[in-house]
Amino acid sequence: MNETAERIVDLAELAIATKGYSAFSFREIAAHLDIKSASVHYHFPTKAHLGLAVAERYRARYEVALQQIAREQISPINALDVLVNIYRQQISGSERMTVCMMLAAEINQLPREIQLEMRAFYQLNITWLQALIQRQHPQLNVGAASIRARQIFALLQGAMMGAKTQKDEDYFEHAIQAVSILLNQ
Amino acid sequence: MNETAERIVDLAELAIATKGYSAFSFREIAAHLDIKSASVHYHFPTKAHLGLAVAERYRARYEVALQQIAREQISPINALDVLVNIYRQQISGSERMTVCMMLAAEINQLPREIQLEMRAFYQLNITWLQALIQRQHPQLNVGAASIRARQIFALLQGAMMGAKTQKDEDYFEHAIQAVSILLNQ
DNA sequence: GTCTATAATTTGATAGAC
């Protein structure tokens, strides 16, 4: 992927995170780059291709970031804090939601490949959280840890959605206070 | 609002909950009623009017339902269970998300009036939950109860989003197990 | 209250020149 393609994906990611997949357009991306929409089609033949590129890169980055956290061998509590911070940074100080939240909400409207990519993103987060929970509670079995992981991830997603809807970053901070409650249960 | 207008709002609500505000169209609603889109415009001059009608009715129904639960004087735990059930019923056995979740995700794209309506819907739920939490924990101050309310509501929203994204109703059931954990903290 | 007809705009996408 060359530099222009990369910038197209950057802008598409921002547009998806802010307006959603249904509402963003090739012409809008093109205008930001001072080129024509036909040129965007040169790099990504269809909207589905561009959307998939955004989703794939988004997941790949999380995969790297999550592995990085795991390698640092910090405590589960601190590791979870780092993850929360990654999400916090995405939404703070802007109208942006996250790619994950927007594509999750629009799941029924997405091309199949992007749907699968989103499910993989969810699974990546859940699996990582599950391992973290088992480090914190070595006696817990996989099933119980997986359930706890879903609770924490749901909380995180809901916290972001509420904060953006209410335009109130405290909403996020208040909601995620429950993350450590759930981790330590 | 006459019968046709009511059915238009019904279909618009389903369309918004399934595809979102950006993606639903007057023609689609009209087709389901075997009329033309111009006739839909007779009942609701603009898309913003129709969207607002959906949001207002949605909130009004919750207002009634929540008051009803409060009147029944059941325990906070059981009352919370009834609320969870209302959300569960909306999403179970279909591709539907909830109106609240879809409009929350699309908040940046919505006409101002619908944005305000959505914030009011959030506030309605939070306030109700806060009162419920204070019944369960009479010693808790308002601020702490409000924070706990946000946690529970975030969890509920995230649980629905995850279940629909993963097409896995167990995701919802697993995630909302944390509701009682948070209530009893 | 519903229709036909249509305007004005936007969108995803393609053909072909440069």
Place this chain on the structure above:
DNA sequence: GTCTATCAAATTATAGAC
């Protein structure tokens, strides 16, 4: 790799007949 030009379709919305 970007452009012009264009297509086909969809969208919100309005005018005016019935």
